[in-house]
Amino acid sequence: MFxxxxxxxxxxxxxxxCAGPGPEDGPGALKPAAHALFKKLKDEELELLVQAVESRGAGPSGCVWVARAEQRGTKQALPPQVLLCRLYRWPDLRHPHELKRLSCCQSFGGWGGCGEGAxxxxxxxxxxxxxxxxxPPPPYSKISPFGCPWAEVSERPISSHLESGCDAHGDWRDPGLAWSSTRDGCWCKLAYWEHRTRVGRLYAVHETSVNIFCELPQxxxxxxxxxxxxxxxxxxxxxxxxxxxxxxxxxERDGVWAYNRSEHPIFVSSxxxxxxxxxxxPVRKVLPGYSLQVFDYERAGGQAGWRRPGDGPYDPNSIRISFAKGWGPCYSRQFITAxxxxxxxxxxxPR
Structure with missing residues (x-):
């Protein structure tokens, strides 16, 4: 490239x-580290990064690879993924364990991130x-206090792997395997509602991930x-x-995750x-750009169905998500049907 x-x-x-710097950053504080990282990127990866940043993630974009060894150095104290997320998404981000990699990424689940120099x-x-x-936690919060504060799978220490279903050799004991071994390969069906009226047919999901949207350019x-x-x-x-x-x-291996791609909160109950x-x-609020484990396979066993007055029966193997509007004791809408x-x-x- 010229x-x-x-x-x-x-x-x-x-x-x-991003316009606003983090609480410890003065104007241009990240510029030397950012330009040092840009110089280390190959030409095609620099173009991919521009595409992703300018589209703000609206469409699919390729992986931007950097060697793990580049995470350490005198000019760049921050890991590359933290540096770029602070520059383009969350200026207050501090640690890679605050991040979760999306399933569309080739580094998801450890790909491209294992071993020295990978x-x-x-x-x-x-x-x-x-x-x-x-x-302090309000009546609804952004995540269950009983959930696991997941870091990126490929960056977690061995002790964390052991606590989350991985044995000492790094082999996964997959609690979601039974949930994925259905007869026709359909792991869930989606129903869209407007108040008390279901609109359209059930949408069967066979792929490991699915986009649910109104406007998605690609x-x-x-x-x-x-x-x-x-x-x-x-x-x-x-x-x-x-x-x-x-x-x-x-x-995913540990359950079902929801990533909010919109510009408004979503509200989840599971x-x-x-x-x-x-x-x-309970009902949890998930802000734009955030992910939440909305269903835990290991905790799913033995759950009984609930029935609330005015809200109908609740399937213990279902998740409810409201777009932009919350419900429950803190809102004028007491039930999701409102x-x-x-x-x-x-x-x-699983059968």
Whole structure:
């Protein structure tokens, strides 16, 4: 690549950085580290990074590889993925364990990240931020205090692997294996609701992940924008306008995860989000760009169904997600059926 072309890409990257610095950063504090990293990227990877940053993750983008050894050095104290996520997504990010890699990334699950000198993807839009509990916790919080604060699988110490279902040799004991071994390969079905009315047919999911969206420039999945209804209230139309890129739902080793790709919060309720013996499933708020484990396979056994007055029976193997609007004791909407737009995820129970 001509030097002027490469310099132009670097200028475009620097121009798209987040406006607000982190609490410990003065203006331009990350510039030396960022430019040092840009110099180490190959030409094609620099172009991929520009594409991902300028599209803000709207479409699929390739992995941006950097050697793990580059994470240490005098000019760059931050790991590359943390540096780029601070520049382009979350200026207050501090540690790689606050991040969760998305299933679309080739570094997901350890690919490209094992061994000394191995490469690691640092595309900031191949990462999400783990939803963390608020302090003090309100009646609803962004993650269950009983959940595991997952870090990136490929970056966790051996002790953490042991605690999360990995033996001493690094081999996974997959608690989700039974959930994925269904007869027809369909691990869940999606139902879209507007208040108390289901709109469209059930959508069967066979791939390990699925996009659920109204407006997604590139990609495939469950398009809510194509579902037609005879009458839509103003509240439903307003809520649908906020779905945008929607969410990414993925079946992983430890359970089902939801990544909020939209520009508005989503609200999630699941039997495995609350403590054992709870009177009903809690509601958790997931901010844009954050991920939450919405169903835990290991905790799913022995869950009984609930019934709340006015809300109908609750399937212990289902997840409910409302777009932009919460419900429960802290809201005027007591039940999810009062939410304008919501999704029901019906998990296929293992035989």
């Amino acid at each position: 030097r002027s072309r490469r310099a132009g890409l670097v200028r475009r990257l620097w121009r798209h950085r 490469t690691l993807c640092c595309n900031p839009h191949h990462l999400s931020r783990l939803a963390m509990p608020e302090t 990609g495939s999945g469950f398009s809510l924008g194509q579902l037609q209804a005879e009458r839509r209230s103003a509240a439903v139309r307003r809520a649908r306008s906020k779905i945008g890129r929607g969410l990414l739902l993925s079946r 039997p495995t989000l609350g403590p054992p013996g709870a009177r009903g499933p 939410c304008p737009c919501w999704l029901e995820i019906l998990l296929t129970k």
